[in-house]
Amino acid sequence: MKMKETKKHKVFVQGAITPEFIAASIAKHSAKTTIGAHDIFLGQVRMDTIDGKVVQAIDYSSYKDMAEEKFHEIREQAFNKFNLTCMHIYHSEGLVKAGAICLFVFVSSARRAMAFDACKWIVEEIKANVPIWGKEIFEDNTFVWKENIK
Amino acid sequence: MKMKETKKHKVFVQGAITPEFIAASIAKHSAKTTIGAHDIFLGQVRMDTIDGKVVQAIDYSSYKDMAEEKFHEIREQAFNKFNLTCMHIYHSEGLVKAGAICLFVFVSSARRAMAFDACKWIVEEIKANVPIWGKEIFEDNTFVWKENIK
Amino acid sequence: MQLKFFGKLAEVTGKPTMEITSIADTDSLLNKLLQDFPKLKEYNILIAVDKKIVKQNQQLESHNEVALLPPFAGG
């Protein structure tokens, strides 16, 4: 793997990712005038019903050192595979209420095809390879461990 | 085509689509707690150099009655083709400066695969079938008509 | 019948709308326009009748809304 940049980017955000944070991130890109297309993926906590109980929040934990290394690898690989202008990944740690945003993947490119392909690839890589877990917490404070499906 | 809903949704926005507008749109979805995944596409005006001159802005015009009808058809077809919770399309009319957002497609679904597929499909449909044109305006106020490439 | 011209086509004709009478169908319309405005031959032109793109020759009636459209460039 070619190492284009070695700077580690901060990915983990305490609690939910707010719409204001997303707006500020979009606004910063107006200075990058070679960008023609952004694709943004947002993961939102669902109020699923599991065995009759309703999910109120997810409490995210991770093997943080390994997760940060994996996020960095995904970033490097994405820049090698796709012709991107820039990319950002943010993932929540700790408690995120149902309806709030827990994952924010932001990919920018000159043209749309690359942005779409890269964003989807990055989200699949995160789900498959980054050691993060979530407790789905019910009204009565019991919980189950979240399992990922497509 | 099955007509699920007949309400016309306002698509055209005067000038650029602001990050604050996008944030407000994201925030509204926190009440829809069956949503697990959003995919957002943003088109941004590039500062392209054409024959030595630099694009400063795009002035968008449309055959508005037909464009609104097409946007409505795309919306109906998207709900028939994909399992979506909701979707929104916004497109600028009039002047949008380089670096600003001119297209905002926002698709929400329980799971990510549908959101990704639908968002990409909708953007391609807009580019192919909606009668919108743009003048790419240079520093000296001359212009060329924008041509779309993937 | 009213014709509408959009984008660079309106630049060629010099006006966004035009009245036209006794035109049988879209092929005849296109031929007449290409005679009146030879520069239109340089462009790809789509014809919309009542806001639907016409792909084959179509009869025209006076109540139709006919629009001449250059390739779309939204987004």
Add this chain to the structure above:
Amino acid sequence: MQLKFFGKLAEVTGKPTMEITSIADTDSLLNKLLQDFPKLKEYNILIAVDKKIVKQNQQLESHNEVALLPPFAGG
């Protein structure tokens, strides 16, 4: 050598970390853990050595950081 347990695996073992000595390789480690905590047999377990997922048996040395991970569920 320090073992780390994450997610539901830490619930089964009752603690997030554990010291272990003289274990030759990852297969032996897994066998020992399944003996000590039979409930672990119910779970899919990934082993990471120095933050890299191990897919085949691997020699272990005392300086390695070894982690036992349930299936990932980010996003």
